Amino acid sequence: MAQERQAAIVGIHEYPLRVAPGVSAMNVKVDSIRAALDDAGLKWSDIDAIYDAQDGEAGGGLQLAAYLGLRPTVLDTTQVGGSSYEFQAAHAMRDIAAGKCNVAVLSYGSTSASNRVAIGTGGRGGPATWATNMETPYGATLIANYAMVKQRHMFEYGTTDEQFAGISVATRHHAMRNPEAVKAMTDLQFVGVNEITPQDVLDSRIVADPLHLLECCMISDGGGAVIIASAEVARNCKKPPVWLIGAGEATKYRENGGDITTSAGAQSGPIAFGEAGVSPDEIDIAMIYDSFTITVAVCLEDLGFCPKGEIGAYVEGGRLAFDSGEGPALNTDGGGLSSNHPGMRGIFLLLEGARQLRGESTSQVPDAKLAVAHGNGGLLGGTHTGGTVILAKD
Amino acid sequence: MAKRPQPRFPEPHTEHFWEGAQQGELRYQRCNEDCGDPVVFYPRHHCPDCGSDDLDWHVSKGEGTVYTFSVVRQNRMPGFIDLGAYSVAYIDLDEGFRMMSSVVGVDDPTTEIQIGQRVRVEFEEQEEGDYPIPVFRPIEED
Numbered sequence: 001m002a003q004e005r006q007a008a009i010v011g012i013h014e015y016p017l018r019v020a021p022g023v024s025a026m027n028v029k030v031d032s033i034r035a036a037l038d039d040a041g042l043k044w045s046d047i048d049a050i051y052d053a054q055d056g057e058a059g060g061g062l063q064l065a066a067y068l069g070l071r072p073t074v075l076d077t078t079q080v081g082g083s084s085y086e087f088q089a090a091h092a093m094r095d096i097a098a099g100k101c102n103v104a105v106l107s108y109g110s111t112s113a114s115n116r117v118a119i120g121t122g123g124r125g126g127p128a129t130w131a132t133n134m135e136t137p138y139g140a141t142l143i144a145n146y147a148m149v150k151q152r153h154m155f156e157y158g159t160t161d162e163q164f165a166g167i168s169v170a171t172r173h174h175a176m177r178n179p180e181a182v183k184a185m186t187d188l189q190f191v192g193v194n195e196i197t198p199q200d201v202l203d204s205r206i207v208a209d210p211l212h213l214l215e216c217c218m219i220s221d222g223g224g225a226v227i228i229a230s231a232e233v234a235r236n237c238k239k240p241p242v243w244l245i246g247a248g249e250a251t252k253y254r255e256n257g258g259d260i261t262t263s264a265g266a267q268s269g270p271i272a273f274g275e276a277g278v279s280p281d282e283i284d285i286a287m288i289y290d291s292f293t294i295t296v297a298v299c300l301e302d303l304g305f306c307p308k309g310e311i312g313a314y315v316e317g318g319r320l321a322f323d324s325g326e327g328p329a330l331n332t333d334g335g336g337l338s339s340n341h342p343g344m345r346g347i348f349l350l351l352e353g354a355r356q357l358r359g360e361s362t363s364q365v366p367d368a369k370l371a372v373a374h375g376n377g378g379l380l381g382g383t384h385t386g387g388t389v390i391l392a393k394d
Numbered sequence: 395m396a397k398r399p400q401p402r403f404p405e406p407h408t409e410h411f412w413e414g415a416q417q418g419e420l421r422y423q424r425c426n427e428d429c430g431d432p433v434v435f436y437p438r439h440h441c442p443d444c445g446s447d448d449l450d451w452h453v454s455k456g457e458g459t460v461y462t463f464s465v466v467r468q469n470r471m472p473g474f475i476d477l478g479a480y481s482v483a484y485i486d487l488d489e490g491f492r493m494m495s496s497v498v499g500v501d502d503p504t505t506e507i508q509i510g511q512r513v514r515v516e517f518e519e520q521e522e523g524d525y526p527i528p529v530f531r532p533i534e535e536d
Contacts, residue, residue, distance in 0.1 A: 121468045130407035134436045135494045137398040137527045139466060139474040140482040147464035148484060155462070155509045209465040209504055256433055256491045260462060260484070381462075 007096040008234040008241030009354045011040025011227030018184035018220035021114045025056040028109030032225035040227045041238035049074035049101035053084035056109050074101045081377025085346035086387025090247030092228040102230045109223035110342030119219050145379040147208040150294040153261045157309035164293040165201035168214050168337055170320040172196045175334025178362040215293040217336035224347050242354040246276025246390035253383040264386030265302035272388035280304040285356045285371035286328035287349035290335040299374050322363040332363040346375035357393040369393045397473040400523035407437045412525050420454040420515050422491050435491035456515035458487035465503045481507055485530055499531035
């Protein structure tokens, strides 16, 4: 492979709790940053770049730097929903390659569960805009936006509920091996903290047709941090570096006559794979934003794992399980469906991708060499973003 | 009577569209430049295809096709809590624009709405507020 290896993930931490009453989002961020630095063998003052999705009570990178007590030379406040962390990782790659910084920190903290935030089924607030004035009267919940994509996918390609359910089954299989995910499902009072079958998914209630409850991610507290460093710094860290070898960014939105079953990933994916010089069939670990089953289905197609419309046949037979022997292994931490979704899951895609390439996953794929982390932000079917990052083992 | 949330103003882009709804008109814009995709919707001050600000308003005949839909079973938002299952849909209007709306006038939205169904606009009066909301009802075929 001829790709550049100038920046690497050197430190990671996932906040262990999914229900953390009395803890602030800023506490989650700071605790995670400290633990990720320790994982890397770096110290507080080594950080010279902050990437922040404007989460937490402080409200933005400006306040985060003050709160942390740092004077970074790079301050990036990219906020593109759940894909923010893939965009930020892409920017950190660029900034490090350009010599603007050496140790970049990405962090996330959220108390969505403790604050009872109805992410998927609540109203869509905010000021009146050219877009909200055209949509608010119709009561399209977040879930409904994704559900309309699934409806069209089933109509256009004949994809079945059973096939979509296979995505939930695979992630639950992985979650049951991850003690933090098991605790998450227990603390969030899941009905049945156990492996599930496609029939279980079909038997769960419909939240917005045709999406069943077990096709929808949880709403949790949580967060984490990722430290990305230059090659020079990475060589002296405690753990083997996980290289960032390609990245792509894109956005997509409702258009007259547009195809709702194609996401921004169709643009970001080829850019990232092209930069990395690898192809989807070489990928061992697919960390795909599983807000809902349909998100995974569409994004796997758009990234090129199978042709558009063929995801149903592709996932049949359980190939996405870490122990299927076929690959790619999907969301081996348990995903947003069964491990962790406080609102913006993108950071967990990077965390578990890095764990796999270090050999630290609870559903470890033997000798995993390449991972893709693909975040989807905003509303699939409406305005959304796609951020793709390719990770490689040292 | 329905209790849908109202559009809110001042909001300069959508004002003319909603004034149209008060007059029973489904309004959309077209770009006057000879560009590739002259139909503009949602309302804007420019053509997103070519960037021109030379746009005119037109009135749709109000007929179209269901592109996709969902039936919402759970919404905690006031105005929808008591509604029961209701549909949200993208409608492709015959003039070439796609709008979010709702298909109404069916006994059971979970079984009586289909992709490809022909629908016609109607303006649904609301319990509160000055703006009737454009929704769509299946066209009875002969």
